[in-house]
Amino acid sequence: xxxxxxxxxxxxxxxxxxxxxxxxxxxxxxxxxxxxxxxxxxxxxxxxxxxxxxxxxxxxxxxxxxxxxxxxxxxxxxxxxxxxxxxxxxxxxxxxxxxxxxxxxxxxxxxxxxxxxxxxxxxxxxxxxxxxxxxxxxxxxxxxxxxxxxxxxxxxxxxxxxxxxxxxxxxxxxxxxxxxxxxxx
Numbered sequence: 742x743x744x745x746x747x748x749x750x751x752x753x754x755x756x757x758x759x760x761x762x763x764x765x766x767x768x769x770x771x772x773x774x775x776x777x778x779x780x781x782x783x784x785x786x787x788x789x790x791x792x793x794x795x796x797x798x799x800x801x802x803x804x805x806x807x808x809x810x811x812x813x814x815x816x817x818x819x820x821x822x823x824x825x826x827x828x829x830x831x832x833x834x835x836x837x838x839x840x841x842x843x844x845x846x847x848x849x850x851x852x853x854x855x856x857x858x859x860x861x862x863x864x865x866x867x868x869x870x871x872x873x874x875x876x877x878x879x880x881x882x883x884x885x886x887x888x889x890x891x892x893x894x895x896x897x898x899x900x901x902x903x904x905x906x907x908x909x910x911x912x913x914x915x916x917x918x919x920x921x922x923x924x925x926x
Contacts, residue, residue, distance in 0.1 A: 766848060770807075776827055776852050777801065777877065778798055779875070779876055780876065780882060781904055782874055783890075783894045783911060784871070784873075794908065795816055796807050796814075797814045797815075797911060797913055798909055799811060799813040803841060811824075811828065814913045820915050820916075821915045830848050847859075847861070848866060851886055853886045856877045858874070859874040862871075871897070871899070873894045
Protein backbone atom coordinates (compact mmCIF):
# COMPACT_ATOMS: atom_id res chain seq x y z
CA UNK A 742 0.00 0.00 0.00
CA UNK A 743 2.84 2.40 0.90
CA UNK A 744 4.59 1.73 -2.42
CA UNK A 745 1.35 2.45 -4.33
CA UNK A 746 0.93 5.77 -2.46
CA UNK A 747 4.58 6.66 -3.15
CA UNK A 748 4.15 5.83 -6.86
CA UNK A 749 1.01 7.98 -7.13
CA UNK A 750 2.69 10.86 -5.27
CA UNK A 751 5.79 10.72 -7.47
CA UNK A 752 3.68 10.54 -10.63
CA UNK A 753 1.73 13.65 -9.64
CA UNK A 754 4.94 15.50 -8.77
CA UNK A 755 6.51 14.64 -12.13
CA UNK A 756 3.32 15.69 -13.95
CA UNK A 757 3.29 19.01 -12.06
CA UNK A 758 6.93 19.71 -12.83
CA UNK A 759 6.43 18.84 -16.49
CA UNK A 760 3.46 21.22 -16.60
CA UNK A 761 5.72 24.13 -15.63
CA UNK A 762 8.15 23.13 -18.33
CA UNK A 763 5.19 23.22 -20.70
CA UNK A 764 4.03 26.79 -19.96
CA UNK A 765 3.37 28.27 -23.37
CA UNK A 766 5.80 30.80 -24.77
CA UNK A 767 4.51 34.16 -25.88
CA UNK A 768 2.89 33.78 -29.29
CA UNK A 769 2.82 37.39 -30.47
CA UNK A 770 5.47 39.93 -29.51
CA UNK A 771 3.13 42.88 -29.94
CA UNK A 772 1.15 41.60 -26.91
CA UNK A 773 4.04 42.92 -24.84
CA UNK A 774 4.03 46.44 -26.30
CA UNK A 775 3.44 48.98 -23.58
CA UNK A 776 4.15 49.51 -19.90
CA UNK A 777 4.50 46.57 -17.51
CA UNK A 778 5.11 46.18 -13.79
CA UNK A 779 7.58 43.81 -12.15
CA UNK A 780 5.56 41.92 -9.55
CA UNK A 781 8.23 39.48 -8.36
CA UNK A 782 11.93 38.92 -8.96
CA UNK A 783 14.13 35.91 -8.29
CA UNK A 784 17.86 35.43 -8.66
CA UNK A 785 20.45 32.95 -7.45
CA UNK A 786 21.73 35.29 -4.75
CA UNK A 787 19.94 36.70 -1.75
CA UNK A 788 19.48 40.42 -1.37
CA UNK A 789 20.90 42.15 1.70
CA UNK A 790 18.67 41.80 4.75
CA UNK A 791 16.51 44.83 5.49
CA UNK A 792 17.06 46.30 2.04
CA UNK A 793 13.86 47.32 0.27
CA UNK A 794 13.72 46.24 -3.34
CA UNK A 795 12.13 48.91 -5.51
CA UNK A 796 10.82 48.36 -9.03
CA UNK A 797 9.88 50.88 -11.68
CA UNK A 798 7.64 50.22 -14.70
CA UNK A 799 9.29 48.67 -17.73
CA UNK A 800 8.38 49.44 -21.31
CA UNK A 801 8.40 46.98 -24.20
CA UNK A 802 8.31 48.00 -27.84
CA UNK A 803 8.38 45.94 -31.03
CA UNK A 804 10.28 48.06 -33.57
CA UNK A 805 10.17 45.24 -36.12
CA UNK A 806 9.04 41.64 -36.35
CA UNK A 807 11.27 39.36 -34.30
CA UNK A 808 12.68 42.21 -32.21
CA UNK A 809 11.72 43.34 -28.72
CA UNK A 810 13.13 46.35 -26.97
CA UNK A 811 12.94 46.69 -23.21
CA UNK A 812 13.48 50.02 -21.43
CA UNK A 813 13.87 49.99 -17.69
CA UNK A 814 15.22 52.14 -14.87
CA UNK A 815 17.21 50.68 -11.98
CA UNK A 816 18.15 52.37 -8.73
CA UNK A 817 21.64 51.66 -7.44
CA UNK A 818 23.42 53.47 -4.61
CA UNK A 819 21.06 56.44 -4.89
CA UNK A 820 21.51 56.80 -8.65
CA UNK A 821 19.00 56.11 -11.42
CA UNK A 822 20.35 53.96 -14.23
CA UNK A 823 18.42 53.81 -17.51
CA UNK A 824 18.76 50.46 -19.21
CA UNK A 825 17.81 49.50 -22.75
CA UNK A 826 17.94 45.93 -24.04
CA UNK A 827 17.35 44.93 -27.65
CA UNK A 828 16.33 41.28 -27.93
CA UNK A 829 16.29 39.33 -31.17
CA UNK A 830 14.05 36.28 -31.58
CA UNK A 831 16.01 33.08 -32.18
CA UNK A 832 14.93 29.91 -33.96
CA UNK A 833 13.89 28.36 -30.63
CA UNK A 834 10.24 29.09 -29.69
CA UNK A 835 9.90 31.83 -27.07
CA UNK A 836 13.65 32.47 -26.98
CA UNK A 837 15.31 35.86 -27.55
CA UNK A 838 18.98 36.70 -27.62
CA UNK A 839 20.76 39.86 -26.44
CA UNK A 840 24.30 41.06 -25.75
CA UNK A 841 25.91 39.20 -28.66
CA UNK A 842 24.26 35.93 -27.68
CA UNK A 843 25.58 35.98 -24.10
CA UNK A 844 22.08 36.42 -22.65
CA UNK A 845 19.01 34.38 -23.56
CA UNK A 846 15.51 35.47 -22.59
CA UNK A 847 12.45 33.22 -22.48
CA UNK A 848 8.99 34.75 -22.27
CA UNK A 849 6.24 32.52 -20.89
CA UNK A 850 2.55 33.29 -21.27
CA UNK A 851 0.63 32.67 -18.04
CA UNK A 852 -2.96 31.43 -17.76
CA UNK A 853 -3.92 34.68 -15.98
CA UNK A 854 -4.56 37.46 -18.50
CA UNK A 855 -1.89 40.16 -18.89
CA UNK A 856 0.83 38.28 -16.96
CA UNK A 857 4.10 36.78 -18.19
CA UNK A 858 7.27 35.28 -16.82
CA UNK A 859 10.48 36.70 -18.23
CA UNK A 860 13.30 34.24 -17.53
CA UNK A 861 16.90 34.99 -18.46
CA UNK A 862 20.18 33.10 -18.54
CA UNK A 863 23.43 34.99 -19.03
CA UNK A 864 26.74 33.38 -19.89
CA UNK A 865 29.33 36.15 -19.65
CA UNK A 866 32.89 35.03 -19.02
CA UNK A 867 31.88 31.38 -18.60
CA UNK A 868 29.76 32.21 -15.52
CA UNK A 869 26.05 31.42 -15.63
CA UNK A 870 23.61 33.90 -14.11
CA UNK A 871 19.84 33.34 -14.00
CA UNK A 872 16.96 35.69 -13.22
CA UNK A 873 13.20 35.38 -13.29
CA UNK A 874 10.64 38.18 -13.40
CA UNK A 875 6.89 38.00 -13.00
CA UNK A 876 5.43 40.92 -14.94
CA UNK A 877 1.88 42.18 -15.18
CA UNK A 878 -0.01 44.96 -16.92
CA UNK A 879 -1.18 46.45 -13.62
CA UNK A 880 0.78 47.07 -10.39
CA UNK A 881 -1.65 45.28 -8.04
CA UNK A 882 -0.52 41.91 -6.69
CA UNK A 883 -2.19 38.78 -8.01
CA UNK A 884 -1.80 35.78 -5.70
CA UNK A 885 -2.63 33.24 -8.45
CA UNK A 886 0.20 34.43 -10.70
CA UNK A 887 2.61 34.57 -7.76
CA UNK A 888 1.86 30.91 -6.98
CA UNK A 889 2.49 29.91 -10.61
CA UNK A 890 5.73 31.93 -10.54
CA UNK A 891 6.87 30.20 -7.33
CA UNK A 892 6.29 26.76 -8.82
CA UNK A 893 7.97 27.73 -12.08
CA UNK A 894 11.13 29.09 -10.43
CA UNK A 895 11.34 26.13 -8.08
CA UNK A 896 11.36 23.90 -11.13
CA UNK A 897 14.20 26.04 -12.54
CA UNK A 898 16.23 25.44 -9.36
CA UNK A 899 15.82 28.75 -7.54
CA UNK A 900 15.30 28.89 -3.79
CA UNK A 901 11.92 30.20 -2.58
CA UNK A 902 13.66 32.56 -0.14
CA UNK A 903 15.28 34.34 -3.09
CA UNK A 904 11.89 35.57 -4.37
CA UNK A 905 11.32 39.27 -3.77
CA UNK A 906 8.12 41.23 -4.25
CA UNK A 907 9.34 44.76 -4.95
CA UNK A 908 7.82 48.01 -3.83
CA UNK A 909 6.23 49.64 -6.89
CA UNK A 910 7.24 53.20 -7.70
CA UNK A 911 6.24 55.30 -10.66
CA UNK A 912 9.68 56.76 -11.36
CA UNK A 913 13.21 56.92 -10.04
CA UNK A 914 14.36 60.04 -8.22
CA UNK A 915 18.13 60.15 -7.59
CA UNK A 916 19.39 60.85 -4.11
CA UNK A 917 22.13 63.46 -4.00
CA UNK A 918 24.93 62.72 -1.61
CA UNK A 919 26.37 65.91 -0.11
CA UNK A 920 29.81 64.27 0.15
CA UNK A 921 29.89 63.96 -3.63
CA UNK A 922 28.67 67.53 -4.14
CA UNK A 923 31.46 68.99 -1.99
CA UNK A 924 34.18 67.02 -3.73
CA UNK A 925 36.09 69.04 -6.33
CA UNK A 926 38.01 67.38 -9.12
